[in-house]
Amino acid sequence: MKEITSTQNSLVKQILHLKEKSKERKKSGLFIVEGIRETELALKGAYHLETVLFNESIISEEAVKLILQKHPNVELIKISKEVYQKLAYRQTTEGILAIAKAKTHNLSNLQFKNENPLILVAEAPEKPGNIGALLRTADAANLDAVVIANPKSDLYNPNILRSSVGCIFTNNIATGSTSEIISFLKKKNISINCAALTASINYSKVNYKQAAAIVVGTEATGLSGEWLEASTQNIIIPMQGEIDSMNVSVAAAIVIFEAKRQRGF
Incomplete structure (x- = not known):
């Protein structure tokens, strides 16, 4: 499994852009989901998750896989505590972030x-x-x-x-x-x-x-x-x-x- 420990990683920078810039979300059609409940609701709502990142000191790999058990094709990436703290919008969330595909709302x-x-x-x-x-x-x-x-x-x-x-x-x-x-x-x-x-x-x-x-x-x-x-x-x-x-x-x-x-x- 891939692991990211540097806050200068290109994917980390992409996630920060998705969080901070509406223009980037619209251009890419992607956005960031944060938290266990939110991730579960996104999956229940038939949103496509491209990547899930988690910090193992907060949530175990087994717990993340349980959340994603019906979605085996989602890429899993471990991230360090430093990277998680850099990315997390809310420091009280449960150690999990996801890159998700936006829906059209025509x-x-x-x-x-x-x-x-x-x-x-x-x-x-x-x-x-x-x-x-x-x-x-x-x-x-x-x-x-x-x-x-x-x-x-x-x-x-x-x-x-x-x-x-x-x-x-x-x-x-x-x-x-x-x-x-x-x-x-x-x-x-x-x-x-x-x-x-x-x-x-x-x-x-x-x-x-x-x-x-x-x-x-x-x-x-x-x-x-x-x-x-x-x-x-x-x-x-x-x-x-x-x-x-x-x-x-x-x-x-x-x-x-x-x-x-x-x-x-």
């Missing part, structure tokens, strides 16, 4: 398991922490899809991977422009329920039992006018404090679980 390829899908649409989310939290909520609710309109960050940004705790791999995800997504939803007869402050009704008064999309915008500017014009119904979460907005992932979770409640889950 809207045209999006398919649903259910006849009446419940999906989350987020327009132009910027903060990786918010994107990660939205993906965690979508996973918890077992949504049929998450669609990101006009994405500002690439999905395989290490901060998104970290904040999603692997839910980037468990969700059915697509991206596209606002106009493309609106056209897609209308073609599929999916109602468009936009979180907005104007012309809105209480979120709990809407019927989400049929095919429905819950659409949220940024905390700073909300949804664009294009979404509000296309909206089947604008919805609002009544608040009793001084402010008129809350964290986008929290707001999305409130509406999503009301929809799940109506659907009997």
Whole structure:
């Protein structure tokens, strides 16, 4: 088995570029997975792992092979503690890193398991922490899809991977422009329920039992006018404090679980 002990190794440099540069991830179609749970979820989500690197002082070779038991063609490389510390995004992870092949998330390829899908649409989310939290909520609710309109960050940004705790791999995800997504939803007869402050009704008064999309915008500017014009119904979460907005992932979770409640889950 190959072993890397130098931080100047060419593969080490490549991994650092993949972690730090979105341009490099897009160019190569590769990204870095870090941690046992994340690696297991990536494999479960049918992601192709090209190489797995591990530090034997943290995780044994046997444990790594057990994780990869159904994937015998993945290259295994031992790395020294110094190399691992150089590469690890989180020093508390369990001694394992993987180079993985990114998936395409074309809207045209999006398919649903259910006849009446419940999906989350987020327009132009910027903060990786918010994107990660939205993906965690979508996973918890077992949504049929998450669609990101006009994405500002690439999905395989290490901060998104970290904040999603692997839910980037468990969700059915697509991206596209606002106009493309609106056209897609209308073609599929999916109602468009936009979180907005104007012309809105209480979120709990809407019927989400049929095919429905819950659409949220940024905390700073909300949804664009294009979404509000296309909206089947604008919805609002009544608040009793001084402010008129809350964290986008929290707001999305409130509406999503009301929809799940109506659907009997």
